[in-house]
Amino acid sequence: MSQSLPAIIYPVAIPLMGAFLLPIGARRMAELAGLFGRIVVLLSFSTSLALAVSIWTAGPAVSAMGGFAAPLGIVFYADRLAMLFLLALNVAVFLFWPRGQGAKGGPCTLMLALLAGGSGLILSGDLFNIFVFYEITAVASYGLAASGRTHAGFAAALRFLILGSVGSSLMLIGIALIYARTGTLNLADLSRIAPHALTGPVGLAAFILLLAGLGVKAELVPLNTWVPEVYGAAPARVSALLAGVVSKLAMVVALRFVVQVFPGDGAHTVLLVAGILGVLAGELAAWRAGSLMETFSYSSIAQLGMVALAFSISGAAGIAAGIALALHHAVVKPAFFMLAARWRGPVGGLAGAVKDSPLAVWLFVILSLSIIGIPPFPGFWAKFLFLKAAFAAPSAGVWIAVFVMLAGTVVEAAYLFRAVLVFFADGERGGSTPRFAFAQLAPALGLGAVLLAAMVFIAPLGASISGMADEASNAAAMAARVLDRGE
């Protein structure tokens, strides 16, 4: 039932080779570096697409690196969930490829390293290997945060690096705890050993420590103080990429840990608490924020909190809701960031923007309606899946999660409509707000088109997501695919 697919390494190996090659050529032909990088990303994307097709038709795939079978060596494990986020990462890296005067060798190399690291993060089935790929992703994003080469960018990157390294060290302590208890690092192996070896306070502490590492990228409270600083100071494309996709990769890894290593109630409660704090703190801060950039930085914290809330509902339904929310956010939030990058400054200064840039304003309206959850936009379906999962598995914690999610939605609606009202304010003749060049609006328009397409294909999309969630929630089947290969 599981196929062995050594080619799963390509989504990591191709960008890695590109990253190693790029600096050699970039010295002579700086203007070609961007083009070369894009070709590498396209190559990586098409390989990933071919692999995804094979996995969709033939089921999850496993590859043992170096031919050392599962618990001894490192394995890559690719199911539909992994492939979905792998493709999303590839698309996002292509869409938000660095542009402008600063975009010579450095940022392009970092972008390719980020792609390789993120791909490995999502595909790896080994605890320490996940840590290593997480560090690649982290180091690349510290560099990208500084890639605007502004004073604020350097300072924000340094503070981000310090927080992130503390998180990574805590994560390593968690790995040491788990290894001391179980003697293995393989996730599939752990899913068999952990239920009786990693119980009680040690298991809970190990999960909290791992989450402390992942939480920095996943913008979980209280590890997200870097969010407004970095998103404010980094180039808009980098903010869009980090908030849109990289944060979701960390969430998906956290989900893998919950399903395979910490299936008990404790881990779900931790996620619930982190989610509640994230939604409340994020939405309130977003409501008080002065500029669109700040608003979206904080609301991204809130949306990742909602994903954590969904993952805290045990069972496949909760996972499906979390995937839908994460995916929806991965489409909408980067588009918001691209708009906010042009509309800097206090929201009040944008009065009458509809006369200057009608297309951008209407895009903003559609994105807002979707993220609030107005039918028939995809955001409604994501929140609907959340409620459905909650009603299927009712408990006190779940009702709190539902209440927090709805309260968050109300606040969200309040600040988004406030901004929309300003755009449509009467009495302004226009001409006072920034206009968009087509190249600036194109990535956001593309994402808007994806959103509308998703609205049309909502039924097959929903079925596909719930199939994905079933597959990703069955730890026993995953362990069997990795370990019982009868070789």
Add this chain to the structure above:
Amino acid sequence: MTGTLLYGGAIGLVIIGLYAIVARRHLMRNIFGLAVMESGVNLLLASVGYRPGGHAPILVAGAAPGPLVDPIPQALVLTAIVIGFGVLALALALVVRVRQAYGTLDNRAVARRLRAENGEARS
């Protein structure tokens, strides 16, 4: 006894490092704290794999001289040491730039300036 000492030493380093990050304001000092904390984590990881009476995991002409200590944590620590150095180098490069830009390395002062600059970019 040996175990208590090693675990205590490792956790002690982690806590001293965290103190330097949380309670001290100078960014350079925070980076020292990071280095100390990483050392503690590495010691913890290496201690986990120790066996009393075990030999170093190196064979002599293809045969083990006796029971070995666990080689996996050693490989992990090696990896972690090199990762720590890479992060340290990047942090120091950023420190050079932040110092040039703001003339100070006081974390709170830097955070204040950063907020102000993000605000200016807005208006």
Add this chain to the structure above:
Amino acid sequence: MTVLVAISVAVMLIAAIMAVALRNWLAAVAALSVVSLALSFLFALLRAPDVALAEAAVGAGLSGVLLALTLRRIGLWGGREKKGEKE
């Protein structure tokens, strides 16, 4: 072995506290290198010669040099940290 471990751990912890507490930057970097050296010795005691070599070369050697170079470059070489630096 216990005695050796006890001595190394004590040296390591005292050096770590000095690295965090000493105002003189150069002394603090030196203390940090002492932490790495003691750690490297502990790794050797733990039967991890590979790790001990790496920690000595990377942790005590290169990191110390890199930190010292940075201090020199930003003009803190030989200087002291001022309490509550404010500008």
Add this chain to the structure above:
Amino acid sequence: MKSAGGYAPARIRGHERNHGKTVASVLFLGGLGLMLFELISAVPFGSAPMQVGQAIAGEAFARTGADNIVTAILLGYRGLDTLGEVTILFTAAAAAGMVLAGAGRGEAQGQEAGFIFRTAAWMLFPFLLVLGAYIIIHGHLTPGGGFQGGAILAAAFFTPLLASPASPFNHRVAILVEGFAGLVFVVIGLAGLAKGAFLTQLLGTGTPGALLSAGSLPVLYVAIGLKVGSELAGLMARVFGEGSARS
């Protein structure tokens, strides 16, 4: 400790202002430390289960031909971790290069070291070079390997720079070496695909204990040694302020 003099007034002021915060953080961290200690002590020292470790120790030599089991793990069983680790160094070096590009030279640069240090640095160079190479190529037999040897190679190239800052550090060569060494690693890994999976060992395991044994592992270690050496040397030269304008 050493700073009892001069700064007394400032210290007292700072002390008052931060007193509450310091006490709170010490209490919190102390509690955290006790908790972590209790958690880790739940597994008595020296008795952690060693199932995977034991299994690897049992078969590593037969499968890889490396006397040093840590090397067998680093390059064989967990070779992907090692590739990732090299990538982190590479990424950090690229990011540091980008950050420091055009940062200008440091404040206290340029002065030549004394004659004795200069001579010693140059005399040390071949010695360190040989030592680094020796440690790298014996990585599968004795303690040490690509990382430790690479660090020594970096020191070999960096010490002369420290002695006479005016001498140029060739970043172009460093970038070439690090790029191609990384490519070699990935290409050897991809060649393994033909034998089953990424990073599958090529060549035979050879005579136990001989220098030319353990299949492709020594080749990987040489690539790692060159890559780590050039990256570390490049990083240090950048922070040192040499050649930063040319990056």
